[in-house]
Amino acid sequence: MKMKWMKLLLIATLLIYCIPQTAQASVSVSAQSAILIEQESGRVLYEKDAYRVSRIASITKIMTAILAIESGQLDEKVKVSENAVRTEGSSIYLKPGEKIRLEDLVYGLMLRSGNDAAVAIAEHVGGSLEGFAYLMNEKAQQIGMENTHFANPHGLDDHEDHMSTAYDMAILTRYAMKNEIYKEIAGTKIHSS
Incomplete structure (x- = not known):
């Protein structure tokens, strides 16, 4: 009799583990819009109003950094x-x-969020702030940022048309993280020239 109950208990336990379980994850994000994507595939794992166009701030500097890196001028000296x-x-x-050096400016841009570094980079790489904004918007279109318009290299709210979405900024970040130099700079805590 005892053996029979043991067998029934074992079968019941096995059945419980074989029945698929579903769990609901509860995520709370205070931001007005947010997105989480998987780096390799780009698959959206979580989103909250991710396609809502709004002003962007210092996250703009990711585009500034990637354009500086891709310019091939990192060893050049920039006159401030x-x-x-x-x-x-x-x-x-x-x-x-x-x-x-342009590379040192990119470190200052990313590690200290240097708005002065952003302008120095823009003037050197783009010839002017307007020229650099043009390059930023060209790159945005090239990588699929369909709801983005850049007006400056730093993200200060001095332009009404400096806008993007959480989704587009995720596209930019995913693109940037495929660049080894960007990954190294973004992952650095301390830099000295």
Whole structure:
């Protein structure tokens, strides 16, 4: 009799483990829009209003960094303009006339969110802020960012038409993370030139 109950208990236990279980994950995100994608496939794992167009801020600097890296000019010296130095917000404390390697500016852009570095990069790579914004928008279209328009290299809210979506920014980040130099810079905690 005892053996019979043991067998029934074992069969019941096996049946419980064989029945597919479904679980609902509860995710709470305070942002107005958000997205989580899988890097390799690009498959969307979670999204909250990810296609809503809104202003973008410092995440803009991912595009600035990738354009600087892809320019092939990382070893070139950049002469810092008065315009770059006067850029408001976060800074790496550039001085007018200072010459600094483009690669070091990209580190300052990504590690310190340097708005002055963003302007110096834009002026060097694009010839002007307007020229760089043109390059940013060309690259955005090229990689499939259909609901994005860049107006500056840093993300300061000085332009009404500096907009994107969480989905488009995920496309950009996924693209950038395929670049080994970008991955190294973005993963660095401390950099000295």
